[in-house]
Amino acid sequence: MARRLYDPGPVKRALRSLGARVVLLLTVALLPIGAIALYQTHEVRQQAELRVALALQALTESAVRNERTMLQNADGVMAHAGAAMALMADDPVTCTQLMQRFLSGNPEFVFFAFSRTGERSDCMSSADPDMRGIAQIESSFWDKPERNVTADFRGRGGEPLIIMTYPVTRSDRMIGALRLAITLSALQAPSNSLEEDGEGPVELITFNREGTVLTSTTGLADVAEKLPRDDRLADFVGQNAFSFTGDNNKGERRAFALVPILPGTLYALGAYGGSTASLGPVGMPVPAWVFPILMWVVSLIVAYTAIEHLVIRHIRRLQREMLEFTKNRRPPEPSHAPDKPQELRDIDAAFLTMTETLLHDEAEMENAMHEKIVLLREVHHRVKNNLQLISSIMNMKMRKTSDPETIRILKRLQKRVLGLARVHQGLYEAQNFNSLDITDLANAILEEMEQMTADSRKPVQIIREINPVALFPDQAVPLSLLLSEATTNAIKFADAPEGDTPWIKVEIYADEPDHACLVISNSIDMTTPETAGNRGLGRQLITAFNSQLEGELNITRENGVYKVAVRFKVASVVPAPRDY
Structure with a gap:
């Protein structure tokens, strides 16, 4: 009776297959390599992002180089003037002469004035009525006197001006403030256009410590749309140079670079588009984990294809040959596949030898069984004939005797003998013993x-x-x-x-x-x-x-x-x- 093999079902059979186990083992083997590759890719991406961020900061630094040089020069002038004002603030004539001398030595400046605390200015470089209003300092400044930079449109003919305000102290006591005006055209003259090679900022904005925009390379009319959506400019005050990505208020993706011009007072914010808007390395638009996954998938495909071609398909063929041999006892044809591994060739040869041995042994067993069956049939046939012979002898005895009791006993005995003969006749006539x-x-x-x-x-x-x-x-x-x-x-x-x-x-x-x-x-x-x-x-x-x-x-x-x-x-x- 053929044994019925346990069928685990298609799911368990697939999980127990050679291919599934190779995939599992290869996954375990590739896991450390994938982790290392992921870490290295992450590090490379971080280094690339850092280089891009530094490059954007350098581009922004280059774009505001002229503004920084001029404003730092103006800041130095005001520092020297502040020291002089501590000595001659009480002499308006000498103070005015000093303002005019500072202005003549720096043609990029258009107005210079000193105002006493809470009073109108009586020390200025020019008596032009259009400029006198610039010398007046807002009362809010005296509440919290700090160096500041603002924009003003009261220049000659409405020309925009950048106003720098500098507090002056004597013996740690506030005595007044200096104001210096620079025309916007003079401030932006050397950098009035973006980089011709296309790598400069799309927009370049300067703002003061209050977060007020002073200048913009694309104009102040729609400057609000160019600012970062999720950040306030005032929040950047006090920070060092850094870069970040985000959307502007118009919904455009930008990379922003912040550069201090006068730390704590004036800052420049450059906005970049195109391939730099993600701060990522050029040519890497996909996440870092994609490459280890691709490596794992490709390795699995290559390994499974190799296992399927070199092993599994030959094992399936051998399985079919075994099933075919089990059903009809037909020996398999020798396989001559040139790409079959030697180990599988040895298994095929062993299976072919086993089938030949089984067929030979079964033929000998069938011959022996046939001989035994013939012998058993002959034994049963001879026993039946002998019993019938005994029955015939009993008939002869019954014909020779006249005793009724003897005849009755012999008939009864004869019936039992014939019953045995019938049993042996049925046995030798049976097809299956x-x-x-x-x-x-x-x-x-x-x-x-x-x-x-x-x-x-x-x-x-x-x-x-x-x-x-x-x-x-x-x-x-x-x-x-x-x-x-x-x-x-x-x-x-x-x-x-x-x-x-x-x-x-x-x-x-x-x-x-x-x-x-x-x-x-x-x-x-x-x-x-x-x-x-x-x-x-x-x-x-x-x-x-x-x-x-x-x-x-x-x-x-x-x-x-x-x-x-x-x-x-x-x-x-x-x-x-x-x-x-």
């Missing part, structure tokens, strides 16, 4: 019994209900003998009331999966007492045959029916030989 269907054998025995009752003066009706039951010969023989003996007794003692025909009923059927039953019933005349013959040799033989079957014997006599019932377990393997 390991499993014998009791149906044909039982019907043949009952047909002979019917023939005997037909020839006798006492007709008996025989009712048969024989169902197929497969038995090993070691159980079929005692069951057939028990059937013959019990049926003979039933025919002998079958009786019925006046006017009725005696009958016997024979039943053979399977009871539950592993049991079988033989039931022989016959009619009796309840007015006739039980005879002593029912406890004679026939009963002893029935008990002996039941003992060989290891069955349960039940004999009853009620309601005009005499019943012999035997229930036994059908052997699932060939029983061991026993001596009786």
Whole structure:
């Protein structure tokens, strides 16, 4: 009987496959390499971003170089003037001359003035009425006097001016403030256009400590749209140079670079677009983790393809050959695949040798089995012939004797001998010695019994209900003998009331999966007492045959029916030989 292999299902079968395990092991092997690659890619990206950020800061520094030089120069001038004002602030004439001298030495400045604390200015480089308003310092400045830079549009002809305010102290006491005006055109003259090579900022904005925009290379009309959306300019005050990315208020993606012009007072903010808007390295638009993933996927594809081509497809072919050999015992054809690994060639050769050995051994076993079957058929045939010879000898003895009792005993003995002969005839006619269907054998025995009752003066009706039951010969023989003996007794003692025909009923059927039953019933005349013959040799033989079957014997006599019932377990393997 072929063993049925456990089927784990398609999912577990796929997970247990060679390909899946190779993928798992390769994933574990590539995990450290992937982690190193991810770390290195991250580091390279960070270094590239840092270089881009530094480059943007350098570009912004270059774009505001002229403004820084001029404003730092102005800051130095105001520092020297502040020191002088501490000595001559009380002399307006000398102060005015000093303002004019400072202005003549620095033609980029258009106005210079000193104002006492809370008073109008009486010390200025020019008495031009258009400029006198610039000298007046707002009262809010005196509440918190700090160096500051603002924009003013009160220059000659409405020309924009950049106003620098510088507090002046004497002995740590505020005495006034200096104001210096620079025209915007003079401040931006050397850098009035962006870089011609396209790498300069899209917008360049300067703002003071309050976050007020002073200048913009694209004009002040729409400067609010060019500022960072999520940051206030005042929040950048006090910080060193740095770069960041974000959207402006117009929704455009920009990279911003902040550069201090006068730390704590004036700052420049450059906005960059194009490939620099992400602060990422050029040519790396994808995240850093994509490259290790791609490396892992490509490695898996290459490894799985190699395993599939070199191993798995040959194993599948070998599996098909094994299944084909299991079904029809056809040996496989030798494989001559040139790309097959040597180890698989050795497995193929071993399998081919195994199939040839199995076929040779099976052929020898079939020959030996055939010889045994022929021998067993001959044995059963000769035993049947010998039993028939004994029956013939008994016939000769019965013809030579005139004693009725002797004749009766010999006939009874002859029936038992013929019953044995019938069993051996059924055995040598059977196609399978390991499993014998009791149906044909039982019907043949009952047909002979019917023939005997037909020839006798006492007709008996025989009712048969024989169902197929497969038995090993070691159980079929005692069951057939028990059937013959019990049926003979039933025919002998079958009786019925006046006017009725005696009958016997024979039943053979399977009871539950592993049991079988033989039931022989016959009619009796309840007015006739039980005879002593029912406890004679026939009963002893029935008990002996039941003992060989290891069955349960039940004999009853009620309601005009005499019943012999035997229930036994059908052997699932060939029983061991026993001596009786």
